[in-house]
Amino acid sequence: MLVLLSPAKTLDMSPVDRPATDPRLLDHTRQLAGVLKKKSPADLSELMSISDKLADLNFERFQAFQPAPVGKPALLAFKGDVYQDLEAADFSPQEFTFANQQLRILSGFYGILRPADLMQAYRLEMGTRLTTVRGANLYEFWGDRLTQLLDRDLQEEGSGLMLNLASKEYFRSLDPAGINGRILNIDFREKRKGKYRFITFNAKRARGRMARLITLEGIRTAEPLKELVVNDYVYSDEQSAGDNWTFVKD
Template sequence: MLVLLPPSEGKTQPLQGRPLDLARLSGRVLTDARQEVLAALERASAAPDAAATLGVGAAVAAEVARNLTVRTAPAAPAAHVYTGVLYTAAGLGGLRGAAARRAERTVRIFSGLWGVLTPADEVPAYRLSMGVSLPGPGKLSTFWRGRLGGVLDDAAAGDVVVDCRSATYAAAWRPPTGAEHVAVQVVRERDGRRQVVSHNAKHARGVLTHHLLTRAGNAPTTAEELAGAAEELSDDPVAGVHAVELSAPTRGRRTLTLVERA
C-alpha cells in the first residue's frame, strides 16, 4: 500500500527545532531539484509581485514572508507542520508504534516545494502550491513530473496506490502500470441523489487514511483488499461513511467512492 496525500494550504510554524537540512530529507535524489525550487521561491517571494506569482491574496502575506526564512526557521516532522481538515482527521502526528511505522513506510505527501515527503521528514512552514509557475523551474507539477518517478515508481510497483490527492498534485506523478491505482472520491447521498463534495472530502480522505494506518492486520495490497478495509468504516458511526463502492478499471485507474448520507 502506498497512500498519496496532498499538502495542506495552512501550515503550523514550528516554534523550536533545528533548521532545514535538505540532505536529511527522504528521496535524496531530489536534493538538487529541491534546492532549485527553493532558490526560485526565495527570489519570487522577495519580489514586489510575490503574491501574484504565488497565486495568493494579501491575507496570507505573512505566510509568503515565511518563504524568505525557510532555510533558517525551525523545522519539524511534516506530520506536525501540515494541518487542516485532512490532516486533523488522519492524525499522522499522533500515531505511535506500529501505526507510525506503517505511516512512514506507506504515506507520501506531495509538495510544490519538496516534491514528495514522508511524515517524518522535517520541514518548516512555507507557502507554495504545486499549481504555481516559478521563474526558472516553471510550472511545478511539470517540473516534478519528470523527477518523482525515480523515488516512487519502485515503491508503487506491484502494490495498491491509494490516491487522495487533488488534481493539482495528481498531475505531478502518475503511478506506473505495474501498480493498482485507486483514486478516492467522496459523494454525499440525499433522497437517492448523489453529489460530489469538496471540503468534506478532505475529512473523509483523512478518516480513511487514519483507518488504513491503525487497523489490525496487514495493509491492503490490491484494490479489492483496499475496498474491504474501507468498508469497515461503515460500521463506525463517527466515520460518517454509509457505503463504499469500487469501480472497474478505466485507463489504468479505479475509483473508490466513499458514500456519505446527508
C-alpha cells in the same frame, strides 16, 4: 500499499519529539527556494493569488529557508482539513513507523514527503505557474521525478498497490503509466437533492480519516478498505467501477 495524500496550507511548526528523516528531493527544493527568494511580496501575491498579509508571511518564509534538512516531520506539520481527521499527533511510535512506510505526501515545494521527512514552513501549491529553468510551471519543474521515486518506493514496499487519496491538482504531477502497479482511486460522495455529489470539505476530512484507519488497523491490501466506515461514508459497489472506488453517505 502506498497511500498518496495532498499537503495543506495550514501549518503548525511547533517542535515535536519524533524520529525524523531527510527529504529525498531536497536538492530540487533548494533550486525552487533560490527562485522564490528573488520574488518580492508583491510578486508572490500575484503568483499565488494570495493576500498581501499572506504574501508577506511567505516572503519571510522563503527568505529564511535553510538549505540543510531542518524543520518538523511533515505529517505533524500539516494541519489542514485532511490532517485534522488523520490526527497523526496521537500515533504510537509503531503507528508512526507504519505511516512512514505507507503514506506519501505530494508537495509543490518538496516533491514527495514521507511522514518523518523534515520540512520548513512554506506555501507553494502544485498548480502554481512558477517559471524556472525547467519550464513554466511546477509540473514541468518536477517532470517525471515524482513518478520515478514513487514507483521505486512501491517496488520496495512490495504490495504493488497505490491508493490515491490526493486531489486532482496533485495527482496530476504523476504519470500513471510510469507506475508499475495497481492504482486505486478513492472518491467520496454524499447525497444532496437526490444525487451523489462531491463536497470538498467533507471529502478532504474523509481522506484523512481513511489514512488514519489504514494506519491504526495496519491495512496493506485493497479488500479490507471496503469494510471501512469513513466519517459515515461506506463503500458502494453500485457507484464504483474498476479501480475507481466510491464511498457514499446519504
